[in-house]
Amino acid sequence: MADSPLKDRTAVVTGAARGVGAALAEALARRGARLALIDHDRPALDAVAAALPGPAVAVAADVTDDAALEHAAEVVRERLGPPSVVVANAGIAEGGPFALSDPASWQRVIDVNLTGSARTARVFLPDLTVTAGYHLQIASLASFGAAPMMSAYCASKAGVEAFAHSLRAEVAHHGVAVGIAYLNWTDTDMVRDADRHTVLRELRAHMPPPARRVLPADVVADRLARAVERRRTAVYVPGWLRAVQAGRAVLPPVVLRVSRHALPGLEAEEPLPPTGPLGAGGLADLAAVTRHGGEAD
Numbered sequence: 001m002a003d004s005p006l007k008d009r010t011a012v013v014t015g016a017a018r019g020v021g022a023a024l025a026e027a028l029a030r031r032g033a034r035l036a037l038i039d040h041d042r043p044a045l046d047a048v049a050a051a052l053p054g055p056a057v058a059v060a061a062d063v064t065d066d067a068a069l070e071h072a073a074e075v076v077r078e079r080l081g082p083p084s085v086v087v088a089n090a091g092i093a094e095g096g097p098f099a100l101s102d103p104a105s106w107q108r109v110i111d112v113n114l115t116g117s118a119r120t121a122r123v124f125l126p127d128l129t130v131t132a133g134y135h136l137q138i139a140s141l142a143s144f145g146a147a148p149m150m151s152a153y154c155a156s157k158a159g160v161e162a163f164a165h166s167l168r169a170e171v172a173h174h175g176v177a178v179g180i181a182y183l184n185w186t187d188t189d190m191v192r193d194a195d196r197h198t199v200l201r202e203l204r205a206h207m208p209p210p211a212r213r214v215l216p217a218d219v220v221a222d223r224l225a226r227a228v229e230r231r232r233t234a235v236y237v238p239g240w241l242r243a244v245q246a247g248r249a250v251l252p253p254v255v256l257r258v259s260r261h262a263l264p265g266l267e268a269e270e271p272l273p274p275t276g277p278l279g280a281g282g283l284a285d286l287a288a289v290t291r292h293g294g295e296a297d
Contacts (some may be wrong), residue, residue, distance in 0.1 A: 005229055009131075012076060014063055017044035017092030018281055019188035020138065023221035024087060029054045031225060035059040036076040036083065038063070038120075039090070040285040043248070055080065062288065063090045069123045082127035085228055088117040088160070089138040092282045093153040093190055095200045096274030105277070106152045112285065113156030118163055132175035135232045136224070136226030137164040141184045141211075141241060144248040148259045149199055149272070168233070177231040181224055182241050186212040188260030190279035197275050199266050206258050210240060228232055 005022050011028045014035035015021040025048060035056040039045045042060040049058040056077050059069035076083060091113045095256050096107055105234040109227040121135055128135055146154035156287070161180055168178035185191055193215060206213050227235035236242040244251070264270065277286045 004031035004033075006085070006225075008034065010034045010036060010076065010080040011083060011085035011087070011228070012036040012038065012083045012120075012124060013087045014038045015281070016048055016058075016117075017041040017284070018048075019190065020183070020186055020217055020220055020224075021087075021089045022048045023217040023225050024089065024126045025051060025056070027218070027221040027225035027264060028085070029056065031229065032087070034080045036072075036080055038069075040068075040288050041281070042091075043283070044280075045151075063088075063120055066092055066119060066123070069119055073123045073127070077127065081132050082287075083124055084128070084131040084133040085136070086120065086124045086128060086133065087136045087138065087224075087228070088120045089139065090116055090120070091156075092152075092285050093150065093194070093276065093278045094275050095149045095153075095194060095197060097149065097272055098151045100272075101152070101274050105274070108285070108289065109152035110156050110159075113140065113153070114159040114163070117160050121163075121167060124180055125176070128176045129174050134177045134179065135164075135167070135230060136179045136181055137161075138181050138183065138224075139164070141182060141244070144184060144245060145251045145255065147203060147255060148263065149203065170270050177233070179232050179234060181227065181235045181237065182238050182245065183220060184211065184241060186220050186237075187214050187216050189281065190281060193279040193282075194275070198270065199263075199272050200275070202262060202266055203259075204221070206262050209236070247274065 011033040013021050013025050016025050017039035029035050029052040037049050037058045038061050040062045045058045049056040059072040059075050061072040137160050139155040139161045142154040142157040164178050164180045223237045
């Protein structure tokens with residue numbers, strides 16, 4: 001990949017301690033990019049950075065903390081130079097009925113996924129303007145196909161889609177490109193943890209066969225890296241999501257029909273309590289917030 005346009009360019013990836021973020025960092029590094037990894041799980045982040053095949057800087061920061069992000073941006077500029085690529089990937093999730101959800105936990109998902117993505121864009125936008133760079137927002141099938149029991153996650157992913165569309169229109173004349181990545185189920189600890197909960201596992205099982213398939217994180221990351229190289233406006237992983245996007249108006253009634261069929265039986269079998277934060281990333285975020293009295297580091 002010596003001829004990649006990313007060679008010797010600085011790329012920032014948030015939520016890089018595991019999952020899609022870690023896999024994407026490796027895919028970009030193999031293309032010759034200098035990686036700046038941001039996450040507030042310092043031990044996991046350092047391990048990812050140490051395993052990369054090129055220059056990498058790990059900066060512990062919470063994307064909901066403006067001061068921490070400003071410090072991270074200063075470190076990146078000093079050690080790697082102004083970034084040409086920023087990937088807003090950091091995200092958490094929890095499941096369960098909205099009526100039973102903890103308001104603070106529900107808000108935290110919005111804060112990390114939506115507001116954290118906007119804060120990431122804000123702090124690095126001056127660099128992307130200088131480098132005529134590319135900002136990639138990691139979204140989801142949930143951006144246009146909201147599912148029950150995942151209200152905060154779906155709301156946040158719909159929000160980041162709208163934010164990215166708006167940002168793109170504002171900065172295009174400055175030479176900055178903004179892309180949106182729509183991902184389906186990916187083999188991360190978040191999705192594996194979701195499958196431990198009956199209601200989330202069964203709701204996925206009621207989806208059509210292509211929609212319930214889980215893709216390896218490295219396959220997803222390779223598609224994303226190619227999209228970064230080409231400064232894509234939109235990338236769909238898997239590719240058939242593009243067709244779903246075109247027919248997104250039909251999704252709410254389909255989801256409603258499936259839910260009306262599946263949820264009564266599930267509720268009859270056992271209570272459907274909130275899941276709490278899903279996966280190691282969600283638990284790391286909860287630990288950081290708890291450790292700092294409600295404000296993550």
